[in-house]
């Protein structure tokens with residue numbers, strides 16, 4: 561059982577994040593409603609996750625297939641789950657009918673596996689293409705140079721619907737650099753909107769969501785700022 565103190569801490573952090581998001585959006589002339597707050601659930605107790613869902617956070621982000629499959633039955637029914645972690649092609653089948661979007665598509669190979677699994681399950685899967693905007697420091701994601709070709713190829717797949725872009729920028733040295741990276745990502749997103757009807761730009765995490773919101777993010781993915789620092793039990 562999670563204590564009332566732990567639940568109240570989540571509610572207080574949530575209020576503070578919402579306030580900061582509102583301020584960030586308003587400072588950039590954006591409608592705060594245009595930014596969805598996703599709760600990132602890795603390592604978090606389902607009871608605390610449901611505390612956030614009860615308070616109006618309806619989109620949950622999952623990183624790990626096994627952890628997700630073990631916890632999903634415990635989530636409130638009005639929570640929708642999106643997959644945001646690195647996904648191996650042989651695990652796609654396990655999640656295809658349990659998530660409403662896969663945000664981490666960074667190769668045609670993975671997209672084809674999702675397309676096949678979606679066809680088999682009789683559905684069409686919304687996806688985001690993950691972009692490695694920071695260059696070599698981050699390992700996952702397609703480079704901006706390779707993005708147009710990947711977008712074109714994935715759009716040909718019948719059981720996939722490309723909804724937008726996702727990025728995890730490397731930690732920035734200072735706020736100006738952080739702003740520059742998000743501005744670059746927003747420009748790339750606008751450019752790709754000429755190629756496809758994209759409506760989701762998923763960028764911004766606990767340490768940088770205000771900057772991301774000022775630069776046009778439509779979804780921030782927040783873990784530790786909402787649930788507290790993650791605790792990874794030592795491997796036995």
Ligand SMILES: *Cc1c(COP(=O)(O)O)cnc(C)c1O
Pocket residue numbers: 600602623644645728765766767781782783784785
């Ligand atoms: C863990 C994770 C987040 C959230 O990270 P915090 O810094 O704790 O907010 C967001 N996106 C992805 C893809 C993640 O793996």
